[in-house]
Amino acid sequence: MADKQADPHHESAGAWAKKYHLATRMMMESVLRPHDLGPTQWYVLYQLATVGPTSQRDMGLLLQVERATLTGVVAALVRKGLVEQTTDPADQRQKVLTITKAGKALWRKLPDPIALILETAFADESEADIATTARVLRTATGRLTEWLSKGDDA
Template sequence: MANSNHTSAGAWAKHYHLASRAMIERILRPYDLGSTQWYVLYQLANCGPTLQREFPQILQIERPALSDVIAALVRKGFVTQEADASDRRQRLLSLTKAGEELWAELPDPISMILNIAFEGVDESTLETVITVLRTATERLNNHVFQGVQK
């Protein structure tokens, strides 16, 4: 593992991502929630009712995976899925009363992770980390592959 690819910034970003995901799963396990379910609840609790079609972009997941997540939240009684008043073909998601109550008692795994991971790291270093990772992510997302065959 001494290869520079395994100790690169990208490798460490992946390690951080995997460690964060594992911690989110441990924090949410007692509530029978997964991380994507938590992010759906977060969106609905903080932004209000949201069209289901907006979630793939918000969460960066595929529609079939989203359908399973939404179905689980509806089945658990935390989310309602209704036809949108302006376009009956679209589904509007909202928190139920039980969803609101659950949200009020849920710990915030993101804040917990940030507090643990970055304890003692000064603000200017954090700003540098954010700038570097944001720039790298934007470059990758905006890169056009030329001459690559599918």
């Protein structure tokens, strides 16, 4: 019997979820590259442009990225003049991120890579099929997250 893990034609939902994730990441990088931004930088700008100033600690939790990764992303955005990093007056140990005027100007000109991905990926799919896909993946992700939160002895 063939080993399904080694089968390049593996057709499980998980295999397709991974392929979709990788394809969306490549498309997002392609759309943002001309603007000298990466996907994580875009998500930081998205949060700051749509929600407002956010603590760097909260940003890491929202984006689910390692502290060191976010530090580099924020440093790049600060160097580009798109984000300002200040000390939180309530807790001097924490940093608050705010989008700058230049960041707002760029944000207004940026294409929305998420909208483009959704329009392209789901162009001929029914709303019902899209809703079912989202529900199934949300439920599966919740179950996996719950299992992981129980630890290795689950």
